[in-house]
Amino acid sequence: MTSVISNDIDSGTRVGIDLGLSALADVPRADEPQKAKDFTSSQEVRWCPGCGDYVILATVRSMLPQLGLKRENIVFVSGIGCSSRFPYYLETYGVHSIHGRAPTIATGLAVTRPDLSVWVVTGDGDSLSIGGNHLIHALRRNVNMRILMFNNRIYGLTKGQYSPTSEVGKVTKSTPMGSIDAPFNTMSLAIGAEATFVGRALDSDRAGLTEVLLAAAQHRGSAFVEILQDCPIFNDGSFDALRKDGADSRLIHVRHGKAIVFGSDGELCVIRKGFGLAVAHTRDVDPADIVIHDAHTDDPEYAYALSRLSDQGLNYTVTGIVRQVARPTYDDAAREQVVRAKETTAGDLQQVLHGNNTWTIS
Known part of the structure; x- marks a missing residue:
C-alpha cells in the first residue's frame, strides 16, 4: 500500500499517512450515538416553498x-x-464566506486542522462562474474537502438570471432572447481538473444521495458531488425528465463492479464505442460487451467518457460515484513540509537574520 509521511502539527508527532486511509481517520469520534435532530440548528430555514434545498438539508x-x-x-x-x-x-x-471563494477558505482549514471534516456548499453560479478558478484548483490540488455543488441551472438568489449550466436557448431576465452560451458539463469539468472523487445525485433521490455523500465523506482528497435540484420559482421543472414517466430510461446509475444496465426492465446498457462509450439496447449486444463500471481505475479517460453520456438535453444523465481513486493530498504534503522545515531550519532567529542570505547595501 502506497503511503506518504505526514505529521500532527499540534503534537509534532511523525505519522505515516496511508493513501487508503479514510478522510475521517484523524477526526475525533462522538462519545454517543447521534440523531438527525442533533445536527438541526435553532435557525429558521428560509428557502422558497418547494426548493430542492430542503430535501438536501434533510438528507445531510x-x-x-x-x-x-x-x-x-x-x-x-x-x-x-x-x-x-x-x-x-x-x-x-x-x-458563510465570499462569493466563489469557499474552496479557498476550506483549503486553509484542511491544511491547518487535520482533525476537521471540511465541507463546501456551493451553487452552479457560485462555483462555476466567479468561483470557477478556485474550484478547479481545489480539485487539482486534491485538498481534503468535500464540495457539494447544488445545480439548479439558474441564478436563484439574484432572481433568475442564466447560469454557467443553463441550457442553450434558455430565456431568463438576463437572456430575454435565449442564452447563446454553451453550458458546462460539470462532471467533465471536474474530471478534467483531476478530481479524485466525482459523484452525482438527484435531490429527490434520498437513497442515492446518501450513498454518494457517505462515500464522499470518507474519501481522502477532494470529493466533488453535484446535486441536481429544483428551483420552483425561477426554473421550475428543470429536471422533471429525470423524475417523471420515462425517467428510468434516462437515468444511468452506476455502481462500482456492476454492469451498467438501466431502464425499467434493464433494456438499455452502456458499451464501448471507438474511444468512448455509447448507449445501446441490451437485446442487441453480447452481454460480454456491456461495460462493468470501474470507479477506481487510475485512467481518467474512462470516467471522462462516462461523463460525456450526460448532456443538457437530459436524454441521459449519469448518477452515482463515477470516479474514486487515491492520490496524495495537498494538505498531507503541506504538513509534511512543516515537519521537515522544523528539522532542517536553524532555530536561532539572530543566526537566521545574520546568516548567508543577508547582505548590506551601502
Whole structure:
C-alpha cells in the first residue's frame, strides 16, 4: 500500500499517512450515538416553498450521524447564493464566506486542522462562474474537502438570471432572447481538473444521495458531488425528465463492479464505442460487451467518457460515484513540509537574520 509521511502539527508527532486511509481517520469520534435532530440548528430555514434545498438539508442531517463524528469537528463553508445559507441550518461549525471563494477558505482549514471534516456548499453560479478558478484548483490540488455543488441551472438568489449550466436557448431576465452560451458539463469539468472523487445525485433521490455523500465523506482528497435540484420559482421543472414517466430510461446509475444496465426492465446498457462509450439496447449486444463500471481505475479517460453520456438535453444523465481513486493530498504534503522545515531550519532567529542570505547595501 502506497503511503506518504505526514505529521500532527499540534503534537509534532511523525505519522505515516496511508493513501487508503479514510478522510475521517484523524477526526475525533462522538462519545454517543447521534440523531438527525442533533445536527438541526435553532435557525429558521428560509428557502422558497418547494426548493430542492430542503430535501438536501434533510438528507445531510440524516447522513451526518452515520459518520459518528463530534459536531465541533465538522465545518461547512459556503459562498454566496441560495445554497450558501446551509451552514446556518446545521448544528456544526460553519462559515458563510465570499462569493466563489469557499474552496479557498476550506483549503486553509484542511491544511491547518487535520482533525476537521471540511465541507463546501456551493451553487452552479457560485462555483462555476466567479468561483470557477478556485474550484478547479481545489480539485487539482486534491485538498481534503468535500464540495457539494447544488445545480439548479439558474441564478436563484439574484432572481433568475442564466447560469454557467443553463441550457442553450434558455430565456431568463438576463437572456430575454435565449442564452447563446454553451453550458458546462460539470462532471467533465471536474474530471478534467483531476478530481479524485466525482459523484452525482438527484435531490429527490434520498437513497442515492446518501450513498454518494457517505462515500464522499470518507474519501481522502477532494470529493466533488453535484446535486441536481429544483428551483420552483425561477426554473421550475428543470429536471422533471429525470423524475417523471420515462425517467428510468434516462437515468444511468452506476455502481462500482456492476454492469451498467438501466431502464425499467434493464433494456438499455452502456458499451464501448471507438474511444468512448455509447448507449445501446441490451437485446442487441453480447452481454460480454456491456461495460462493468470501474470507479477506481487510475485512467481518467474512462470516467471522462462516462461523463460525456450526460448532456443538457437530459436524454441521459449519469448518477452515482463515477470516479474514486487515491492520490496524495495537498494538505498531507503541506504538513509534511512543516515537519521537515522544523528539522532542517536553524532555530536561532539572530543566526537566521545574520546568516548567508543577508547582505548590506551601502
